[in-house]
Amino acid sequence: GAGVSQSPRYKVAKRGQDVALRCDPISGHVSLFWYQQALGQGPEFLTYFQNEAQLDKSGLPSDRFFAERPEGSVSTLKIQRTQQEDSAVYLCASSLTGDSYEQYFGPGTRLTVT
């Protein structure tokens, strides 16, 4: 079956532009996570959804970051007025339930802000 997919795989944005990153989780997976991975670092948690409810957004670095999952499946991470420090790989992961130990990761979107 299909795994987690993300689009686009690469995105170049000029400083100040808005970007939208898409995540398609595994069908039927209740939980969805967004992580940010800076170059040479481990992923860092951004936000967590259970179905359409955003239960934790404590990792979002500023109010320029916004995530949604309106129908409990596809999720979009939006970054407004991008800054150079937003350059990173954005990883999406899904799990079957909220208590599942395993998260399945997508290939990520590499965002470069010039």
Add this chain to the structure above:
Amino acid sequence: AQTVTQSQPEMSVQEAETVTLSCTYDTSESDYYLFWYKQPPSRQMILVIRQEAYKQQNATENRFSVNFQKAAKSFSLKISDSQLGDAAMYFCAYKMNYGGATNKLIFGTGTLLAVQP
């Protein structure tokens, strides 16, 4: 707050040899999971092995095994009979086993493993 530390930025191993990657963590919780993830250059993060904190027996998955020392908060990964396909970045990760609002993974900074033919 929970933290995960990987003190080896890079490691190298000869093909068919054994290598051990180190990880320490800090938590005040007693019930949690620990994981090793592999991230090849393609970036797709793959779960290698997991350990439940309440289990004393070390987890094993084929050539991969862990040495879990709960009191010392240490969780190392041993790769036996290393293969060229094992070359990747390896991340140690922690997750609380708690039915609360978040089930996020907390990652270390990673160890880049090179396998020499």
